[in-house]
Amino acid sequence: MLLLAVAAVAVGWFLPRLVLETEIRADALAWTECPWRSPARVTLTRRVSPEDSLPVLAHEREHAAQCDTLGPLRYRLRNLTAGGRMSLEAPAYCAGARQRIRMGLSRARARERLLDDATSAFHGRLDAADVVAALTVACPDIVGGTFAFHGRPRQLRRSPLVISA
Numbered sequence: 718m719l720l721l722a723v724a725a726v727a728v729g730w731f732l733p734r735l736v737l738e739t740e741i742r743a744d745a746l747a748w749t750e751c752p753w754r755s756p757a758r759v760t761l762t763r764r765v766s767p768e769d770s771l772p773v774l775a776h777e778r779e780h781a782a783q784c785d786t787l788g789p790l791r792y793r794l795r796n797l798t799a800g801g802r803m804s805l806e807a808p809a810y811c812a813g814a815r816q817r818i819r820m821g822l823s824r825a826r827a828r829e830r831l832l833d834d835a836t837s838a839f840h841g842r843l844d845a846a847d848v849v850a851a852l853t854v855a856c857p858d859i860v861g862g863t864f865a866f867h868g869r870p871r872q873l874r875r876s877p878l879v880i881s882a
């Protein structure tokens with residue numbers, strides 16, 4: 718019976734998500750495809766503002782590197798769960814924040830932006846404290862130090878940057 722349930726979930730949910738591109742991209746600004754038979758492909762839409770284009774590109778290039786390292790099967794498997802996905806997204810958000818710092822943004826502002834974007838992306842799927850913890854491990858140079866998370870959802874001062882995959 719348990720085996721049947723597992724098989725039903727695999728056929729009904731996991732397999733389509735594994736085989737097809739899994740993201741809903743209607744409102745995404747950018748994404749990275751990890752195809753079965755060709756190298757990773759990064760897409761930035763025209764809706765990415767000029768000031769965001771390099772940080773978003775840095776984010777997506779991190780995913781492209783993950784795709785090359787893991788291969789399409791492991792990359793897609795990781796994306797199936799919120800925790801697995803966070804393990805891919807944390808370094809990507811960190812890469813975007815590092816690019817903002819290279820472009821002259823202060824570390825404090827880059828950290829604020831990073832936390833806003835990442836906690837928004839995982840809102841409803843992961844606890845904000847877990848997102849912050851993953852980011853702290855992925856880029857202690859930006860998130861670490863004096864930052865204290867109090868466990869309450871923060872008010873967003875601007876609309877979050879929606880990045881798919």
Ligand SMILES: [Zn+2]
Pocket residue numbers: 776780805806809810880881882
């Ligand atoms: Zn991403």
